[in-house]
Amino acid sequence: MEKINSAMTDAVSDNIFPGAVLLVSVKGEILFFDAYGLANKLSGKKMTKNTVFDLASLTKPLATTLAVMNLVQEGRLEVEDKLISVIPQLAKTVKGGIRILNLLLHDSGLPDYRPYYLTLRDLPKDEREYALRDLLIKEPLLCRPGENVLYSDPGFMLLRWVIETVSGCRLDHFLYDKIYKPLGLENLFFVDLDYRGKNRKGPNQSFAATEFCPWRNILLEGMVHDENAYVMGGIEGHAGLFGTAGDVNLLLSELLFSFHGITKRNIIDGKLANHFLRRREGTGRVMGFDAPSLTGSSSGIHFSRNSAGHLGFTGTSFWMDLDKFVIVILLTNRVHPARENVKIREFRPALHNIIMESFAEKGIIKI
Secondary structure, eight states, rough: OOHHHHOOOOOOHHHHHHHEEEEEEEETTEEEEEEEEEETTTEEEEEOTTTTTEOOHHHIIHHHHIHHHHHHHEEEESSTTGGTTTTTTTTTTTGEEEEEEEETOSSOOOOOOOOOOHHTTOOOOOHHHHHHHHHHHHHHOOSSTSSOOOOOOHHHHHHHHHHHHHHHHOOOHHIIIITTTTTTTTEEEEEEETOOOOOOOOOOBBBOOEEEEETEEEOOOSOOOOOOHHHHHTTOOSOOOEEEEEHHHHHHHHHHHHHOOOSSSOOOOOOHHHHSSBBTTTTEEEEEEEESSSSTTTOOOSSSSSEEEEEETTEEEEEEEETTTTTEEEOTTTTSSOOTTTTTHHHHHHHHHHHHHHHHTTTSSSS
């Protein structure tokens, strides 16, 4: 595994990111797990295997999508349900006809991003949720649902609204009670910025720093980086989840085993996992997850088409090959101290190629 270690060490030296944690598991067994560089360049705090990362958009598959899966599993929601059946406020808008499936596949017609925080940050905290929902109701569609795929943060904000309406429970509490706690995942959580008591966190809370935010005038550490999630108290459907590589691996391994029908926990139904993780032709995605593109995928060239993954803006990612039982989790703080560093774009696929080729050379997997 010298090539993998060398690639990671060189990445820190080349300022691709200040620090990182890399974990690779095959068939549920962790075969590579190490930490590199610094969690905080200003303080000199070193990265460790237990460092907690702002997972950014990994929130979409690892939190919001799993919450939807749980509601479907319990018979409280269907992916073909239209938003109007859950959110009556959308009755007089074209968004009422958007299906849950459209939001999960990012073909709802909603835009990729809107800086809602510029409006919300000036409002009292207890008025922001109503104001955000009003903004989502008024947000015009760029095209008809199902017409084009456009990765969308507002779509997953709507999914949070759906989940909380159907469950009667706040997103982070619902996930903890239904999925994270039953799986023993104490290092996978949202940081509630409005809660004055002790946040629900695991035993080894050392956070990787992200960006120095000019409008918040603070170096973000243990505080959500995404501005829209921040003004909503740190809990949103598109961002806000924090976690360690170890707990991300445990969660993905459970999903992988459920997909293959070899888990006895039944927290995630196997048939449902197959339904969600099946690649949808025409979209290039699976429900709530990304899938490898035919060319230029961040997973490199050796992951099968039957794979699922996701990237996070802060420098986080995972790829899971459903055929080869391979999970690669790369968590970095590439936006620390500033987001302009995008060297990770070229590094990610190269690293995944090195990982798969190294394991193939040892006869552990076939490529």
